[in-house]
Amino acid sequence: MVADCNYTVRFSPLGDTVACRDGETVLAAIMRSGAKVMFGCRGGGCGTCKMRLISGRVDDGRCSAAVLPEAEKREGAFLSCQARPLSDLTVELTEANRYRKPSIPWLGVADPP
Amino acid sequence: MPYRISRLGTVEIRSLDLDRDLDYYVNVLGLQLTAREGRTAYLKGWDERHAYSVMLTGADQAGMARMAFRTVDPEDLDYYENRLRKFSVKYDVIPEDYRRGRALRFTAPSGHVVELYNEMDYTGNLLPTVNPAPWPEGLKGIAPPRLDHTLVTAPDPPKAIQFFQEVLEFRVSEMLVNPEGVPVAAWLWQRPAPHDIAIVPGRAGGFHHAAFTVDSAEALFRAADILTMHKARIDYGPGRHGITRGTTIYFFDPSGNRLETFGGYTAYQMDPDCRAVKWTTDQIGPAVFYYSQELNETFLSVYT
Numbered sequence: 001m002v003a004d005c006n007y008t009v010r011f012s013p014l015g016d017t018v019a020c021r022d023g024e025t026v027l028a029a030i031m032r033s034g035a036k037v038m039f040g041c042r043g044g045g046c047g048t049c050k051m052r053l054i055s056g057r058v059d060d061g062r063c064s065a066a067v068l069p070e071a072e073k074r075e076g077a078f079l080s081c082q083a084r085p086l087s088d089l090t091v092e093l094t095e096a097n098r099y100r101k102p103s104i105p106w107l108g109v110a111d112p113p
Numbered sequence: 114m115p116y117r118i119s120r121l122g123t124v125e126i127r128s129l130d131l132d133r134d135l136d137y138y139v140n141v142l143g144l145q146l147t148a149r150e151g152r153t154a155y156l157k158g159w160d161e162r163h164a165y166s167v168m169l170t171g172a173d174q175a176g177m178a179r180m181a182f183r184t185v186d187p188e189d190l191d192y193y194e195n196r197l198r199k200f201s202v203k204y205d206v207i208p209e210d211y212r213r214g215r216a217l218r219f220t221a222p223s224g225h226v227v228e229l230y231n232e233m234d235y236t237g238n239l240l241p242t243v244n245p246a247p248w249p250e251g252l253k254g255i256a257p258p259r260l261d262h263t264l265v266t267a268p269d270p271p272k273a274i275q276f277f278q279e280v281l282e283f284r285v286s287e288m289l290v291n292p293e294g295v296p297v298a299a300w301l302w303q304r305p306a307p308h309d310i311a312i313v314p315g316r317a318g319g320f321h322h323a324a325f326t327v328d329s330a331e332a333l334f335r336a337a338d339i340l341t342m343h344k345a346r347i348d349y350g351p352g353r354h355g356i357t358r359g360t361t362i363y364f365f366d367p368s369g370n371r372l373e374t375f376g377g378y379t380a381y382q383m384d385p386d387c388r389a390v391k392w393t394t395d396q397i398g399p400a401v402f403y404y405s406q407e408l409n410e411t412f413l414s415v416y417t
Contacts, residue, residue: 040369043370045129046416
């Protein structure tokens with residue numbers, strides 16, 4: 001399904017990448033890849049899935065101002081359950097994101113080579 | 114001690130997108146929309162007899178704006194006004210609100226805006242008051258009969274628990290105690306059910322969930338089916354709590370507020386002299402999620 005893969009999301013410092021389909025949130029792309037990250041309400045309300053952009057642009061979607069204030073947005077913070085890429089992204093993962101690589105690789109949809 | 118609070122009467126929940134979330138509350142959760150005034154929609158379960166139990170208000174953040182308890186009698190409101198004075202709790206008198214009479218509004222030590230009221234328009238449930246059927250036809254979604262309880266977070270749970278016990282005269286049905294014997298969480302009641310409100314550790318003013326009753330195991334599984342058909346985010350369940358013995362599904366509304374379908378049919382009744390049941394923090398797994406016997410990653414960390 002390479003044709004559907006609009007943007008590549010690269011994680012720093014791991015270097016793992018996931019392909020984000022048109023209209024897909026960053027979180028949905030990660031889950032579809034078979035990798036796992038910490039997330040909460042998946043509605044933009046709790047802030048648990050917050051990540052930080054190193055490069056690229058996202059459409060933030062609808063997020064609670066209490067958990068994603070403007071000042072944090074300016075520093076690159078976004079909620080992965082709401083954000084849709086507008087370009088290829090490099091995203092910083094921290095311990096709070098609890099990223100885990102796909103544990104059953106054949107279940108994930110492979111990234112394009 | 115007579116009980117003077119008949120129930121958790123209303124909760125006001127904030128919505129990041131009122132049109133979107135109202136569609137969810139009406140068609141997936143299946144509450145009855147009773148009115149919409151400006152940025153607030155008023156809803157209730159089909160078996161609730163007063164004008165509304167849920168206010169859904171458009172806002173730039175999620176969470177709970179306020180909770181309100183309905184007193185049994187009008188005199189009980191005066192009784193609590195005296196108690197608020199006696200304990201030097203600052204409060205405002207709210208002369209009226211939408212289809213509701215006088216209320217006392219104050220901020221609990223947990224950081225939550227709490228109101229007490231008695232008068233609200235009695236508009237009836239969806240059944241006739243003469244020779245009614247057991248349930249109305251034509252309901253949509255999960256269609257819970259009523260709002261049951263709320264669970265909120267507090268930075269200093271013992272202080273918040275003490276406030277609800279001493280000032281508002283709630284009683285503790287169950288509590289979670291740490292190895293020093295300090296209650297870090299409590300389930301509090303006035304009507305003869307395991308809880309009207311519960312308190313767990315967390316941020317001041319935090320909203321963990323509002324729960325709606327479902328009245329059978331069949332209804333619980335049907336609720337899970339409906340949530341999944343609509344791709345709702347389910348946090349846990351169907352399952353059972355050790356605390357209260359209630360069956361449960363935790364799920365999130367589209368703005369990320371946690372809701373629960375609570376199987377009140379499995380929870381027990383309170384006698385006036387019921388003594389508190391204790392759970393120890395080393396058993397928090399089965400206390401909260403009886404079957405998985407361990408907390409999930411989100412129960413204590415994710416709330417609005």
